[in-house]
Amino acid sequence: MLDPPVPPELPPPPELPPPPLEPPPELPPLGGKEGQLGLRGFAGG
DSSP states (O other): OOOOOOOOOOOOOOOOOOOOSSOOTTSOOOOHHHHHHHHHHHHHO
16 A cells, blocks of 8 residues: 655644643652652652
């Protein structure tokens, strides 16, 4: 079977705003060492 004709290139999507740095409210706040390690790992990327 032959491939269908290639459609014209679409314009790039609009730039999305950067995601918030603070964690989403859905996740419960962590406390103690787990919270520190979690924030440190999240910030470290």
